[in-house]
Amino acid sequence: MGENWEIYADWNPWHGCTKVSPGCKYCYVYRQDEMYGSTVASSLARKTGNFNLPIKRRRDKTWKLKSGMLVFTCFTSDFLLQDADEWRSECWQMIKERSDLWFYFFTKRIDRFLQCIPDDWGTGYDNVLVGCTVENQEMADYRLPIFKSLPIKHKSIIVSPIISPVDLSSFLDESIEEVSVGGESGVDARPCNYDWILSLREQCVSHDIPFRFHQTGAKFIKDGRMYRVHRRFQLSQAHKANIDYKINEFFVPEKVKFEWTPDVYHD
Ligand code: SF4
Numbered sequence: 574m575g576e577n578w579e580i581y582a583d584w585n586p587w588h589g590c591t592k593v594s595p596g597c598k599y600c601y602v603y604r605q606d607e608m609y610g611s612t613v614a615s616s617l618a619r620k621t622g623n624f625n626l627p628i629k630r631r632r633d634k635t636w637k638l639k640s641g642m643l644v645f646t647c648f649t650s651d652f653l654l655q656d657a658d659e660w661r662s663e664c665w666q667m668i669k670e671r672s673d674l675w676f677y678f679f680t681k682r683i684d685r686f687l688q689c690i691p692d693d694w695g696t697g698y699d700n701v702l703v704g705c706t707v708e709n710q711e712m713a714d715y716r717l718p719i720f721k722s723l724p725i726k727h728k729s730i731i732v733s734p735i736i737s738p739v740d741l742s743s744f745l746d747e748s749i750e751e752v753s754v755g756g757e758s759g760v761d762a763r764p765c766n767y768d769w770i771l772s773l774r775e776q777c778v779s780h781d782i783p784f785r786f787h788q789t790g791a792k793f794i795k796d797g798r799m800y801r802v803h804r805r806f807q808l809s810q811a812h813k814a815n816i817d818y819k820i821n822e823f824f825v826p827e828k829v830k831f832e833w834t835p836d837v838y839h840d
Contacts, residue, residue: 582644584626584676586664587657589618590650593681596708596734599761602649618656621649627667627674640673653682653689665691672700679704679731681712683720697726704731704753710739717744729753734762734790738769745780751820752777755811756790758804765790767814774816783819786811 590602603615613619627644629637638644646652652661668676669691680686683705705720707713707730720728721744729750732739734757741752754773756765770786777784788807793800802810 580642582638582642583648584623584644584646585621585649586624586647587618587620587660588649589613589615590654591616591656594708594712595736596681596706596712599757599759601758604759618650618654620660624660625667627671636671638671638674643675643677646676646678648679651680651682652678653680653685655685658689661689662691668698668701675700675702677702677704679706681706683716683723686723694724696724699726701725702727702729704729706731706733707739708732708734709737713739713741713744717741721748732773733788735765735769736763738772740776741773742776742780745776745782749782751783751785753785753787755786755788756793756807758788758791758807760791762791764792764794764799767793767795771816774818778818785817785820786814
């Protein structure tokens with residue numbers, strides 16, 4: 574599926590975020606900042622040089638982001654972050670102007686959604702997909718009733734990083750377009766148990782909701798044994814499990830294909 578990369582784009586209008594729940598404990602934004610030796614605190618949100626990316630044009634005046642692309646939005650922060658309130662309306666304008674693109678953001682702040690939408694939101698912009706992120710049962714029970722009540726045209730549930738078993742059964746109906754599950758990455762990652770993944774898959778299949786296992790995480794427990802999975806194999810190994818259900822759109826492409834071997838998985 575590597576050829577599909579060209580339909581995806583990243584748009585990070587701002588960078589930096591504050592931690593809100595257990596899933597944030599080893600946030601990859603903080604880890605990346607540390608790795609790159611950033612001198613600015615990761616909790617300090619600041620606009621990036623790509624703030625206007627959706628409306629940037631090439632020299633020949635064509636859009637930099639080609640029509641039809643799926644734009645992963647605000648993946649080095651949270652689109653509903655309070656510290657970004659003053660910048661978000663400009664983003665909505667760009668999202669509206671580029672109605673030929675899909676914009677997909679994940680949030681742990683779904684409880685701020687109604688404070689953050691533009692006046693003409695109505696029942697939702699057609700080209701905006703929202704993923705409500707939950708990492709454990711407590712967050713699922715708090716965030717998902719809010720999420721389900723909101724006017725959003727395209728809703729998905731992102732169980733990531735999964736840090737304990739989660740039962741989504743009472744939240745699954747035709748309003749949810751997809752459930753995507755993944756383990757935690759990083760040296761301090763909390764383990765992801767394959768049984769939790771299979772249980773979520775079963776819940777989705779019984780409600781006929783598309784299900785995706787997108788990432789194993791760095792510590793993966795399968796058949797009672799814990800494996801450490803190198804970062805570059807975490808997506809491909811999840812895909813290799815071949816347990817996705819009714820996924821045929823917005824596929825997370827696989828860059829590297831590898832067998833389930835001791836070189837990839839090791840204690
Ligand atoms: S909400 Fe997301 S980006 Fe923000 S601290 Fe938590 S994990 Fe990191």
